[in-house]
Amino acid sequence: MNSDLRTNAEHGQDLTGHIFIVETELQLLAAMAIEDQYLSVDRDVAHYFVTSDKLLNAAAERGKNHLTLLDRNHHGGLLGKIRFIKENTRTVLNVAESLSVGSDSCVLYIPRIDDIYNNILVGQFRKKKLGKVALLPDGALNIFSSNITAACRKGLKKWSLKLRLLAPGYSVLQYDGDELGADSEWVDVVYSFTGLDTGYCADKERYIQFPVQFSETGKSDNAIIIGQNFLAYQQANHSFVATVTAEIKSLLGVLKAERVFYAPHPRALTAEFRTDDMEPVSGSYLCIEEMIAVLGCRYVISCNSTALFTARLINPVIQCYAVGAEDSPMQNEHQRESLLSAMRDSGITVVTLPSAVDAI
Secondary structure, three states: OOHHHHHHHHOOOOOEEEEEOOHHHHHHEEEEEEHHHOOOOOOEEHHHHOOOHHHHHHHOOOOOOOEEOOOOOOOOOHHHHHHHHHHHHHHHHHHHHHEEEEOOOOEEEEOOOOOOHHHHHHHHHHHHHOEEEEOOOOOOHHHHEEEOOOHHHHHHHHHHHHHHHOOOOOOOOOOOOOOOOOOOOOOEEEEOOOOOOOOOOOOOEEOOOOOOOOOOOOOOOOOOEEEEOOOOOOOOOOOOOHHHHHHHHHHHHHOOOEEEEEEEOOOOOOOOOOOOEEEEOOOOOHHHHHHHHHHOEEEEEEEOHHHHHHHHHHHOOOOOEEEOHOOOOOOHHHHHHHHHHHHHHHOOEEEOOOOOOOOO
């Protein structure tokens, strides 16, 4: 593919390369929406770099041809991770350079720059003057992201020292402000879903329509419970998960849904919030939003899942319930208040747990 693109460039075709670094199902959905709504078939070429086989298969099933799997499962300790960082960076930059007719003719789309892989990639992309950097939307993450922490800044400085010693020429971007990098000098454009108030700089922000359409023919009083991954991430204990599960069951008794579906967190090892009377969702869905739309669910229930926000973008009549969100694990109190405020503004009903529980 790269040789074909080089041939196009040699023949004078003014191509703009668009490099998408995709780590989640929702980011893939957003990347494809950006391609559909902003890119030209004649003047733009999109290449997707995905970080899992699941995302690779999903993108291929949806007709994407320019795909590369980025292997981030490093081994070999610190030296092994640095080797993987360099290899991943070179893999992406080789494609970016093959798409570039001249300097600044590419756009690199990344989810965040506090992640060391993306941070170094953006730094090298900038160093080679290959083009602009854009931030991919990731639903609720963009709403309640807080300022970068002192611990994260310290970590990036440590990485800068490590690379200076072990990988000369590779730099680490240091920045302040939003943890994702939205208001940093290294990010030129921030994409957001229309309908989500992120509070980013107006001169940077661009909007995309949420690409999933609600199935009116399948519309019903169905409910879907969305599991989370608190236990595996060590963000909450079994008591918190059990209390939320019991309160969800109580809520379902009030709503009297026709059918109750269950969708696990895409990377969960356990089925948090599931009870025996829930039907597991099956099918080749890219993400939870597609499940909600195809099933025509009227009720969407979870704790602080991103899907509670994005479901409202599919259809405003969907009723979303955040069970235990007031007690859910967050980085800090400011982040929790931002989340709850965003839920209220988005029309999400916050269900208080019957008694206070310890999240951790």
